[in-house]
Amino acid sequence: MIPTLHTERLTLRAPRPDDFEAYAAFRGSERAKMLGGPFSRAQAFAQLAEIIGHWTLRGFGRWMVADRQTDEPLGIVGLLYPEGWPEPEIAWSVFEAAEGRGIAYEAALAARSYAYGTLGWTTAVSLVDPANTRSVALARRMGCVDGETYEHATHGLMHIWRHPIPEVLA
Numbered sequence: 001m002i003p004t005l006h007t008e009r010l011t012l013r014a015p016r017p018d019d020f021e022a023y024a025a026f027r028g029s030e031r032a033k034m035l036g037g038p039f040s041r042a043q044a045f046a047q048l049a050e051i052i053g054h055w056t057l058r059g060f061g062r063w064m065v066a067d068r069q070t071d072e073p074l075g076i077v078g079l080l081y082p083e084g085w086p087e088p089e090i091a092w093s094v095f096e097a098a099e100g101r102g103i104a105y106e107a108a109l110a111a112r113s114y115a116y117g118t119l120g121w122t123t124a125v126s127l128v129d130p131a132n133t134r135s136v137a138l139a140r141r142m143g144c145v146d147g148e149t150y151e152h153a154t155h156g157l158m159h160i161w162r163h164p165i166p167e168v169l170a
């Protein structure tokens with residue numbers, strides 16, 4: 001049910017049991033602070049299961065991003081729309097080994113292309129903690145515009161970065 005996408009360097013695929021150690025290490029680290037963490041291994045397991053379940057409930061979701069050559073898990077990127085969210089989002093989180101390599105950008109572009117081209121979305125946003133300077137830079141690099149905010153009960157104030165519409169990208 002979860003489609004596989006390929007980019008020049010990456011495979012966006014369904015999470016697998018052997019991805020758990022890398023995912024749990026990320027969720028248990030200080031890198032997860034902007035996401036409400038760090039989290040325990042049990043919480044990370046539930047969160048990974050949630051990623052898979054989102055596909056069933058919404059018909060879209062986030063992929064495990066893996067190196068196309070080695071299949072090393074590098075992050076979680078894709079489409080997110082949990083209950084209570086203001087609208088569907090393109091979301092990204094990369095593991096430490098992927099930082100600074102353009103992995104999030106390449107994967108997020110593939111996710112946006114899938115949202116617009118396959119699912120027929122006409123708009124998309126990314127919710128970013130304003131203190132997350134790397135995500136702010138990525139949103140800008142993707143051509144997003146910051147102009148709205150959303151107060152999340154757990155994550156606090158988030159900026160809504162609006163992606164260019166499909167007609168602008170064409």
